[in-house]
Amino acid sequence: MVTGGAGFIGSHVVRLFVNKYPGYLIVNADALTYAGNLENLKDVEQASNYRFERADITDAARIDALFEQYAFDAVIHLAAESHVDRSIIDPLAFVKTNVLGTATLLNSSRKYWAKTESKMEGKRFYHVSTDEVYGSLGEEGFFTEETSYDPRSPYSASKASSDHLVSAWYHTYGLPVVMSNCSNNYGSYHFPEKLIPLMINNIKNNKSLPVYGKGENVRDWLFVEDHARAIDVIFHKGKTGDKYNIGGFNEWTNIDLVHLLCKIMDSKLGRAEGTSAKLITYVTDRPGHDLRYAIDATKLNKELGWEPSLQFEEGLEKTVDWYLQNEDWVKHVTSGDYQHYYEEQYARR
């Protein structure tokens, strides 16, 4: 079972596993909130080793029933509320899905696997988490697997709580868990509330480009398909009870990144260089805005041999091309339920 398989990272994980492992039955359990779209999986929905089940991870009866129906050997848990700005507006939604939802899944897994003949033998619960649990770095240093947790937004606190729950189920019940904490992802099917797809769409539509504060915050960007490959490697080879950091060693200030996007878009859209950058608007900063995230992914590289495959500028160009060729997808995902929230976010600026 892959939870959140209709989301951004989840859909890339489902696609990779469905195509690479014809012998696995991949069940995508997703609540289809505003950020989950079956449009993201059109290319694999007919595959014989793929099933979709609409399910909310906080609904214990529904999750138990799925375990009875499919007798899952493994869970890859990606379902989460993920947008920091939204967590500031509606923190309880994040506590519900990320904390209660993770506890519900852990508990259903434990109960079901304890009933099987082989108990926990050969089972695996993989929790996908974020580097934001570590808090904010100054100008120096990196997050390693030993860095202590210091979450500062409702989103990161809810993810940190979920990590602690996973660790508790491992120590208390012997649930065979593995966990990873990844840096910022970018690529196709990224919901256009997040920095990169939001900027691409706004540049295309000649809308202002809202840069929070002075644009000096730093993020470490990784191509989403490289994250999915890391999840594949950790799922199959990671040590039970361990955690792995995933990152690109690719740090950018927000303002430099937005300028790079403007440059790429000017050239793709046939605009004179410098045209799109005129849309940049500095807006009120995000409350509690973490200054810098930077991941040290040495453990994953040394122990399991993973490394990013794409250079950032190449990945960014691929991403821009995808958004320019998939305008219908953007229209689709930003209509309906999401429209209200989308407009509200704009009204704040």
Ligand SMILES: Cc1cn([C@H]2C[C@H](O)[C@@H](COP(=O)(O)OP(=O)(O)O[C@H]3O[C@H](CO)[C@@H](O)[C@H](O)[C@H]3O)O2)c(=O)[nH]c1=O
């Ligand atoms: C949406 C938006 C964002 N920003 C800034 C805030 C951040 O410093 C940076 C990236 O913002 P976001 O795209 O919202 O991503 P960020 O807050 O870093 O969090 C992302 O990266 C995390 C991993 O580090 C994930 O766990 C989160 O789910 C994911 O949303 O850009 C702007 O300046 N303007 C904007 O309009």
